[in-house]
Amino acid sequence: MIHYPAIDPIIFAIGPFAVRWYGLMYVLGFTAAYLLVRRQAKQFGWQQMLEQLDNLNLALIVGVILGGRFGYVLFYNLPYYLEHPQHIFATWEGGMSFHGGVIGVLLAGLLFCGRTKLDFWKTADSYTVTVPIGLGLGRIGNFLNGELYGRVTEVPWSMVFPGGGELPRHPSQLYEALLEGLVLFCILWPLRAKPWIKQWPHGSLLALFLILYGTFRWLIEFFREPDPQLGLLLFGLSMGQLLCAAMIAAGLLLYGILRKQQQNT
Template sequence: MLPYPSIDPILFSIGPLHIRWYGLMYVIGFLAAYQLVLHQAIKLQWQQMVEHLDNLHLTLIVGIIIGGRLGYVLFYNLPYYLAHPGEILAIWTGGMSFHGGCLGGIAAGLFYCHRTRLDFWKAADLFTVTVPVGLFLGRIGNFINGELFGRTTHLPWGMVFPEGGPFPRHPSQLYEALLEGVVLLCVLWSVKERPWRSGSTGWPHGSMLALFLVLYGFFRFTVEFVREPDPQVGLIGSLLSMGQMLSLVMIGVGIILWLYRRSTVTTAKHS
């Protein structure tokens, strides 16, 4: 058994204002995404993206936060929030859904690109490959908070979490940080330029989004087998968690999107 490194979730305080590690991870993730998208846009000489980046990035942040919160409310704790509607906006108390945030980010991107005539699929390629950075940081924040821990285990790297009872548990936050963060970033970053190539080696724009949906969904679905289900939801049908159900939907959408983009581009080439 490994000792859980008890870290104060509050980084520092200024009077009544508490700066938390988890919130800092969000800020660093958003800043990193901005810089990485800017780097790609400049390298690809996409000046239109450089000009729109500030406003688009802010729109995406708003969409992710709203979608993440509403996703948690709808998917994970709807009866509670129907009884306490005033707490829906209290995001500082915790409760964000990645699947909801992903949907909110996509919706915000579609809205902004439609309004400004910016190519959504090209923009999605640039932004999607940066998402694993934020995922990695977010899972580290979950680990510091001692939340979203795994199920009990006898493996030598099991940890006793402060809120997880007396038995060792899987540090599932670290599994997700590795798979959804490091591994997913390596895969996406290694193929990120394929949509910008011409000829047989090129992929249609939007492929990065489709690939992300499939791979994230697969990694999340797998890790959920050792992650403790949310107590207010439990296992659906005594088999799958809510996260797994949503991840299956995500995988399906990713496959459909991949096929749709390939068929669209193929039709355009032959028309």
């Protein structure tokens, strides 16, 4: 067993204002996405995207935050929030859903691109290859907060988390940071520049992301402690696994549709 490095989730505080590690990870993730999308736009000569990038980034940030919050309310704790609707927007109490964030950011992107006449699929691909950075950082933030820990285990690298009782658990946040963050980035980022990728229809990298992330997360959920208010659901799977199964199916369906459209043009 490895000693859990209990780190204060607050970096510093000035009166009621506090800067937290988890919030910093969000900022770093959004900043990395902005800079890397800007780099791609310059590299490939997407002048219109460069002109709209600041407003687009703001719209996507709003989309991912609102989608993440409403996704958590809907997927993970709807009965509670129906009884306590005043807490729906209390994000400081915790509760964000990645799958809800995906829906929110896609809707925000669709609306923004439709209004500005940006190519949605090209825009989606350019952002998709940067997303794993934010995912990896976010999971490190979860680890520092001592939240979303894994199931009880006896593996040598297990840890006792402050909120997880006295038994050692999988540091599943680090598994997710590795697979959903580092590994996924190492797949998607180089792939965008491969000459043969130009033969794929725009939107294919988004479809691939949905499939790969869904697969990685589905596997890691076997090591992650299910949400206490839900436990295990259909076929002994967690809510995260059920949502990931839908995510994988959506990715496969999306690629099939895009490929068919490409063949018909």
